[in-house]
Amino acid sequence: EAQVTQNPRYLITVTGKKLTVTCSQNMNHEYMSWYRQDPGLGLRQIYYSMNVEVTDKGDVPEGYKVSRKEKRNFPLILESPSPNQTSLYFCATISSMGEVNEQFFGPGTRLTVL
């Protein structure tokens, strides 16, 4: 079954404590991306990656880092989380860059930073 998995699904942490949200896909997709979703603001892209070792900033990259060492994994790193990073986070993949077809989103990670 085609899947995008995220862990953890829920996380409550404190300001300044480094954390990583993992994203893994089993579809061999080249393109992976991270979004945050906030009420009234919709989905905003944080970072994306077109392939291994290729990453680029989205609309709201400040305070986040990513890495793409393997095709299947695309972790999101918050080095020093702050309360304004409390949000619902989604990882997503796209099958092909030539013709964009079906896209898959993960189930989401709800992060609360106190």
Next chain:
Amino acid sequence: EDQVTQSPEALRLQEGESSSLNCSYTVSGLRGLFWYRQDPGKGPEFLFTLYSAGEEKEKERLKATLTKKESFLHITAPKPEDSATYLCAVQATDDYKLSFGAGTTVTVRA
């Protein structure tokens, strides 16, 4: 900068009452326009990709159409299970970034 505006913000329908959602967009060159359905607390679920003006796609009670400036998602004879937030996104030819609208929340009453 790419912009996507969806209207209305919310739509309340009676079961069987057909309606349309609008997605207006501004993009330098369109690679694709996407429609998603999102249920509360879940990730968006892909519905359609449209690539060029005049294109139409259908899935059950949903039909998406595309012009050079906007897209419509038509819901024909909706049922309560069609209640969800519908998201529109565009991708430009010179950038693989996806830009999303804020969504239209549809509620269908039995």
